[in-house]
Amino acid sequence: MHFIGIDVGTGSARAGVFDGSGRLCGAGSAALVTHRPATGFAQQESGAIWAAVCAAVRAALAASGVSADSVGGLGFDATCSLVVSGADGAPASVDPDDMPGQDVILWMDHRAIDDAEAINAIGGTPLAHVGGCISPEMELPKLRWLKRERPARAGTMISSLRSVFRI
Incomplete structure (x- = not known):
């Protein structure tokens, strides 16, 4: 059995595939973009974060040579950021100019x-x-x-x- 650890940071999402003894079998990462529309503001897009997580996991699995069927658990670690959604669950912009998709106020904002x-x-x-x-x-x-x-x-x-x- 294998396990995947996922770390979502400010600049990237990273994933590692580990065996039952904790040995790293493969790793992957995907970059994230931070938008700074005004002084002191730091925003991201939740959709882009999820896409980066998926890309990092796929890369880690490919690097490890491990089948997804052998993964018995996932662990997540992330920064303290605020994701804002509307009543319908769709992303709600936190941008001063309502730029679509920018629905995350980062910890560093x-x-x-x-x-x-x-x-x-x-x-x-x-x-x-x-x-x-x-x-x-x-x-x-x-x-x-x-x-x-x-x-x-x-x-x-x-x-x-x-x-x-x-x-």
């Missing part, structure tokens, strides 16, 4: 610095779980930014989260 500072100013026990202060690279400041700057998209996301978590 700092458009929500003021929102992080506002959350930190509120204080409270939850901040103890994030090292005492929240970073603009985390999800809550980005969600707060979306709620203010893109209310239609934020409302859809918040409704979706409520239904998933039954809140």
Whole structure:
């Protein structure tokens, strides 16, 4: 039996095929493009991320010579980025000019610095779980930014989260 490990980073998606003892049998990668429409913004396309993951896995399997039938499990690791979709599940642009497909606010996006500072100013026990202060690279400041700057998209996301978590 073999296993595939997938790491989705900012610049690429990488995959490795491992045997049961943890030996790397083959690896593959595929590049990702980051869009920077304004200072502090960093966006990607979820469709492009998924295509890169698929390409990296295919390349790793080819390099390993292992049959996909012998793969018993997959593991994923990824950066903390925010993927935004509409009520219909289709990608919702986070781009200031509504460029289609750009539905991911990357971890390194700092458009929500003021929102992080506002959350930190509120204080409270939850901040103890994030090292005492929240970073603009985390999800809550980005969600707060979306709620203010893109209310239609934020409302859809918040409704979706409520239904998933039954809140």
